Amino acid sequence: MSSVQQDQRDAASESAGELDAVVVGAGFSGLYMLHRLRDTLGLSARVFEEADDVGGTWYWNRYPGARCDSESYFYSFSDRLSEDLLQEWTWSERFAAQPEILDYLQHVADRYDLRKDIQFSTRVVAAEYDDATGRWDVRTDDGGQVTATYLITAVGCLSSTNLPEFPGRDSFRGDSYHTGTWPHEGVDFTGKRVAVIGTGATGVQAIPEIAEQAAHVYVLQRTPNYDIAAGNRPMDAEDGRKIKANYREIWQTTRETGFGFPYDAPNRTALSVSEDERQQIFAEAWERGGFRLGTTFNDLLLDADANETASEFLRERIRERVDDPEIAELLSPRDHPFFTKRPPLENGYYETFNRDNVTLADVRKAPIQEIHPNGVRTADAEYEVDSIVYATGFDAMTGTLFKLGIRGRNGLGLQEKWSQGPRTYLGVATEGFPNLFMITGPQSPSVLSNMPVSIEQHVDWITDCLRYLRDNGLDTIEPLREAEDDWVDHHNEVTQMTLLPQANSWWVGANIPGKPRNLYPYVGGVGTYRLICDEVAAQDYDGFGQGSGGSARSGEFNGTARAKFIDIVSAAPAAS
Ligand code: FAD
Ligand code: NAP
Numbered sequence: 001m002s003s004v005q006q007d008q009r010d011a012a013s014e015s016a017g018e019l020d021a022v023v024v025g026a027g028f029s030g031l032y033m034l035h036r037l038r039d040t041l042g043l044s045a046r047v048f049e050e051a052d053d054v055g056g057t058w059y060w061n062r063y064p065g066a067r068c069d070s071e072s073y074f075y076s077f078s079d080r081l082s083e084d085l086l087q088e089w090t091w092s093e094r095f096a097a098q099p100e101i102l103d104y105l106q107h108v109a110d111r112y113d114l115r116k117d118i119q120f121s122t123r124v125v126a127a128e129y130d131d132a133t134g135r136w137d138v139r140t141d142d143g144g145q146v147t148a149t150y151l152i153t154a155v156g157c158l159s160s161t162n163l164p165e166f167p168g169r170d171s172f173r174g175d176s177y178h179t180g181t182w183p184h185e186g187v188d189f190t191g192k193r194v195a196v197i198g199t200g201a202t203g204v205q206a207i208p209e210i211a212e213q214a215a216h217v218y219v220l221q222r223t224p225n226y227d228i229a230a231g232n233r234p235m236d237a238e239d240g241r242k243i244k245a246n247y248r249e250i251w252q253t254t255r256e257t258g259f260g261f262p263y264d265a266p267n268r269t270a271l272s273v274s275e276d277e278r279q280q281i282f283a284e285a286w287e288r289g290g291f292r293l294g295t296t297f298n299d300l301l302l303d304a305d306a307n308e309t310a311s312e313f314l315r316e317r318i319r320e321r322v323d324d325p326e327i328a329e330l331l332s333p334r335d336h337p338f339f340t341k342r343p344p345l346e347n348g349y350y351e352t353f354n355r356d357n358v359t360l361a362d363v364r365k366a367p368i369q370e371i372h373p374n375g376v377r378t379a380d381a382e383y384e385v386d387s388i389v390y391a392t393g394f395d396a397m398t399g400t401l402f403k404l405g406i407r408g409r410n411g412l413g414l415q416e417k418w419s420q421g422p423r424t425y426l427g428v429a430t431e432g433f434p435n436l437f438m439i440t441g442p443q444s445p446s447v448l449s450n451m452p453v454s455i456e457q458h459v460d461w462i463t464d465c466l467r468y469l470r471d472n473g474l475d476t477i478e479p480l481r482e483a484e485d486d487w488v489d490h491h492n493e494v495t496q497m498t499l500l501p502q503a504n505s506w507w508v509g510a511n512i513p514g515k516p517r518n519l520y521p522y523v524g525g526v527g528t529y530r531l532i533c534d535e536v537a538a539q540d541y542d543g544f545g546q547g548s549g550g551s552a553r554s555g556e557f558n559g560t561a562r563a564k565f566i567d568i569v570s571a572a573p574a575a576s
Pocket of ligand 1: 024025026027028029030048049050051055056057058059061066067068069070075122123124125154155156157158159202400403404439440449450451452455
């Protein structure tokens with residue numbers, strides 16, 4: 001067939017709703033995936049996006065103070081997408097605010113002409129695998145229907161908001177907002193009494209900004225966090241030049257380190273140095289700002305005594321900044337080790353509690369009992385307010401996936417299969433769901449990393465996998481049960497080596513009543529995980545059944561993933 005005839009045939013299939021790939025979501029993940037599918041592999045692909053524009057997280061989270069916690073120069077696409085874009089784009093602040101990140105993603109969409117293959121304002125409501133045709137049947141809320149060989153979820157780990165079922169919640173007569181679906185026109189809190197529920201990364205960003213405007217802010221805190229000073233500032237020209245000159249090495253480091261950050265990861269334990277030296281190391285990391293404090297020693301997530309040194313360092317910073325010692329103590333975490341819940345970065349958060357118009361309420365001691373027409377009633381107080389801000393987070397990692405109504409072979413529902421918690425192979429695929437790929441799915445590093453690095457790694461791995469299938473005359477791939485079981489066991493074993501299970505964090509699903517308690521992201525490290533995935537690919541996708549026309553029943557499992565992990569760990573120098 002000539003290339004013209006091939007193009008005509010592709011166009012006809014596409015207009016009949018028969019695609020090579022459907023991607024759901026147009027944030028960082030969906031944009032890059034579309035580019036790879038269409039422009040690298042030459043496949044026909046359509047992205048469905050519920051919002052009316054690209055951006056994902058940065059489209060929805062427009063609350064005051066919203067900005068990234070990864071430094072902007074590495075919270076972006078890397079040289080994998082384009083070295084030119086890295087050189088051309090200049091971030092105005094060390095931690096860019098939401099509008100600037102949204103601008104960036106819009107620019108990427110324009111630059112690669114991605115919008116023409118994105119159907120906006122369209123929600124995927126069902127995605128069912130047809131055993132007879134070996135294709136995914138995807139339905140949308142506008143009544144649309146397409147079929148595709150490959151279904152790729154780019155729906156984000158933090159895209160389904162969590163709005164707790166407080167009794168009387170809907171009786172409130174004032175205005176209420178969830179930070180994750182903030183009004184585009186913004187909110188003017190001038191002269192208003194505002195209750196903010198939640199002091200995670202979002203609340204910590206929003207509260208200082210709301211307090212600048214409002215008549216009074218009641219901060220309803222259930223659990224204090226170890227907030228770290230971000231050290232935000234405008235990017236100076238010299239910093240910008242140095243970064244641009246070193247971008248290749250910067251990105252290489254992000255791909256090799258544990259959390260996808262280009263920070264040094266010294267191979268030393270916290271208790272191996274003297275108290276003075278430890279304090280100096282913490283102080284230096286604190287001065288430099290951002291998440292560096294988490295990478296000062298290599299055992300902070302492994303050893304409770306080591307962790308306590310960092311935890312106490314951070315509590316001391318709170319006491320220094322908050323005038324009232326009782327409030328400082330209330331803001332000091334005592335129930336979980338540092339970094340077993342995601343530590344927020346803050347910009348003037350603690351000083352906010354020195355203001356006369358801010359009241360901190362302990363809703364752990366006196367829980368919220370109800371929302372009533374005039375405000376919030378807790379076990380020991382009444383807060384009459386004009387507005388309520390829910391900074392109560394997300395049903396993370398699985399919430400949005402389940403809403404897609406995914407059904408695999410024999411009509412098996414994803415939610416049903418994962419009723420006791422996710423079961424995946426490498427966090428990217430799951431048995432019984434052929435040709436389904438999940439970008440930053442559960443049991444991959446995902447939210448335990450600087451996410452663009454993990455997103456790119458998944459997208460590139462999926463791209464290579466699809467190319468491999470094509471080169472081998474195949475079109476169907478699916479994890480083997482034994483490979484999946486092995487990955488789940490490995491994931492759980494690595495989790496148990498850390499302190500992470502100790503905290504009631506959203507990382508373990510503790511924020512959603514009834515959600516199975518598991519560590520959802522993989523904590524083996526971004527660099528290690530990448531090597532594991534690459535090795536699985538190099539071994540002809542060991543552990544994946546492969547075939548054609550919907551049948552992926554032949555395949556081998558030689559334990560490549562676990563063997564690679566053991567190799568990496570055994571080769572690592574012993575910690576001092
Ligand atoms: P998203 O950006 O969440 O995009 C998913 C898209 O899928 C959304 O647009 C959604 O509308 C769409 N979608 C979902 N379901 C459907 C459906 N059924 N039909 C159609 N469309 C659907 N990570 C970091 O590494 N560093 C940071 O500094 C950082 N800051 C953050 C700040 C905030 C406020 C939040 C909430 C998260 C932050 N994150 C950060 C995590 C952030 O989510 C990721 O960095 C990244 O933006 C995720 O991109 P994504 O494309 O995978 O998902
Ligand atoms: P979150 O971390 O889950 O915090 C939710 C807050 O709401 C917590 O303080 C929680 O208290 C509280 N809460 C929930 N239900 C409650 C209830 N029934 N009663 C009282 N309090 C309740 O959510 P988030 O702050 O939106 O952040 C989620 C994640 O998004 C972050 O961890 C981060 O990964 C990402 N994020 C990143 C940035 C950034 O990088 N700049 C900014 C914002 C968000 P408990 O702690 O007691 O559960």
